[in-house]
Amino acid sequence: MHDVLIVGAGPAGLIAADRLSSSGLNVAVVDRMPSPARKFLMAGRGGLNLTHSEEQSAFLTRYREAEPFLAPLINKFTPENLRQWCLDLGQETFKGSSGRIFPKAMKASPLLRALLSRLAERGITLQTRLTWTGFGEEDTLTFEDPDGREVKLKARASLLALGGASWPRLGSDGSWVSNLHHQGVEVNALRPANCGFEIAWSDLLKKRFAGTPLKPLTVTSGTERTRGEAILSERGLEGGAIYALSSSVRREIELSGKATLLLDLRPDIAIEKLTSRLSANRGKQSVSTFLRKAGGLSPVQISLLREVGPLPETPQALAERIKQTPLTATAPYPIDRAISSAGGIALTEIDDQLMLKKLSGVFVAGEMVDWEAPTGGYLLQACFATGVAAAEGIANYLNETNDREQPS
Numbered sequence: 001m002h003d004v005l006i007v008g009a010g011p012a013g014l015i016a017a018d019r020l021s022s023s024g025l026n027v028a029v030v031d032r033m034p035s036p037a038r039k040f041l042m043a044g045r046g047g048l049n050l051t052h053s054e055e056q057s058a059f060l061t062r063y064r065e066a067e068p069f070l071a072p073l074i075n076k077f078t079p080e081n082l083r084q085w086c087l088d089l090g091q092e093t094f095k096g097s098s099g100r101i102f103p104k105a106m107k108a109s110p111l112l113r114a115l116l117s118r119l120a121e122r123g124i125t126l127q128t129r130l131t132w133t134g135f136g137e138e139d140t141l142t143f144e145d146p147d148g149r150e151v152k153l154k155a156r157a158s159l160l161a162l163g164g165a166s167w168p169r170l171g172s173d174g175s176w177v178s179n180l181h182h183q184g185v186e187v188n189a190l191r192p193a194n195c196g197f198e199i200a201w202s203d204l205l206k207k208r209f210a211g212t213p214l215k216p217l218t219v220t221s222g223t224e225r226t227r228g229e230a231i232l233s234e235r236g237l238e239g240g241a242i243y244a245l246s247s248s249v250r251r252e253i254e255l256s257g258k259a260t261l262l263l264d265l266r267p268d269i270a271i272e273k274l275t276s277r278l279s280a281n282r283g284k285q286s287v288s289t290f291l292r293k294a295g296g297l298s299p300v301q302i303s304l305l306r307e308v309g310p311l312p313e314t315p316q317a318l319a320e321r322i323k324q325t326p327l328t329a330t331a332p333y334p335i336d337r338a339i340s341s342a343g344g345i346a347l348t349e350i351d352d353q354l355m356l357k358k359l360s361g362v363f364v365a366g367e368m369v370d371w372e373a374p375t376g377g378y379l380l381q382a383c384f385a386t387g388v389a390a391a392e393g394i395a396n397y398l399n400e401t402n403d404r405e406q407p408s
Helices: 011-021 038-043 056-061 064-076 079-088 109-121 177-181 203-209 246-256 271-278 287-293 299-307 315-323 378-405
Strands: 002-007 027-030 093-095 100-103 125-127 131-135 140-144 150-160 187-193 212-221 224-232 236-238 259-264 325-329 340-345 362-364
Touching: 002 011, 002 378, 011 027, 011 109, 011 378, 027 150, 038 109, 056 064, 064 378, 079 093, 079 100, 079 378, 131 177, 150 378, 177 187, 187 246, 203 299, 212 246, 212 299, 236 325, 246 259, 271 315, 287 299, 299 315, 299 325, 315 325, 362 378
Parallel strands: 002 027, 002 150, 027 125, 150 362
Antiparallel strands: 093 100, 131 140, 140 150, 187 340, 212 224, 212 259, 224 236, 259 325
C-alpha cells in the first residue's frame, strides 16, 4: 500500500508529489497518457507563462467568483514562491515586459525534466497508460490498462488532479466526472474558458481574411474591457483579447443566447481626432483608400466596418463605428478547442484542506475544481497553489490518522 496515490501527472499532481515526497512519504503517480504533463509541455511551446508579477491584491481579483476560495491558497504559495521553487530545480525565471513570468529557457521541458528527476531520486513511481475508473473497497482506486484489464491500487490517501476537459488529446477529457457523480459528489458542467467565440461572418469576409490578426485592438463586453489582439477565423474571433473576456461573454450567451462585442479598431486615437481626420475632403479617393489613409485602417478593419452594415455617412458616425464596431457572438468555440475549462467539482464539496467531504482521504487539486482564470500566468499559478495546498492537507490527514491509530 502506498501512503499517497496521485491520479494525474500535470502541474498540480506533480508539485503535490514533490511536496509529499520531500517528507519521506511513499508516493505513486498515475496518468492515463503515455507520458506525463503533456498539456503543460504544450503550454510551454511558445514560452511557458508560469505566473504574473502584478501586485497580489490585483492578481487575486483575476479569479473572479473563485477569489475567496483561491486567495488563501495563493497567499500561501505566491508567485514568488513559485519562482523560488523553479530556481530550486535549477530553472531561473524572468519578468517580461508585460509583467508575465517565464523560465529563462522559455519552454516547459527543462523544468519538467528537473522535477521528474528529483521525484525519481526520491523513489516516486510513475505509472502511465492507466485510466481511472472509480473507487473500490477500502482505500482502493480502480483503473483500466490499455488491454482493458482492471488494475487496483491502494493508498492511505489519494489526490485527484485530472484536469478539466480542454485539449482532450493531451489528457484532460473530463471522463472523471461520472466517477464522482456515482459517489454523490456535485460537479458543475465543464464549459470552455479562454476560448474563441462564433460569429456569423459573410462568406466574402471569411474567404479574404480568415487567419488575419486584428491589432492593436480594444474589446468591450458589458462592463469589461481588454486590450490586445485577436485573430479573425472562419468561425469567429479568437486570441488574447477575446480570451480575457471569455468568462463574461460565455455567461451572457448562456443567459441571452448571444453577446455583443464592441471593437475599438483604433484604440490609440481619440474619437475627436479621428472625426477630424475623417472630415477631410475625400476627393477622388475610393472609400476604402480614404479610410486607409485618413482613418489609418487596414483592409480587414475596413471589411469589418462594412460587415456590420452600411458605412455611416457623417464623419462623427463613422468615427463612432470605428471606435465601437459591434459584433454578435452566438456561442463559444467547442471545449476541445479551448485553452482551459470552467466548471468542475463544486466548491461546496471540498473542505479547507481540499478533501472531498463525501470521500474521506480523497483530495482534489487543479482544474478539476470549479474555478477559472484568464491566461497570463493565472491558470498555472492556481494549479500549482492548489497542488501545494492539497499536499499539505494530505500530510495533515495522514498525521491525524497516525495519531488515531496509535495505542493510548
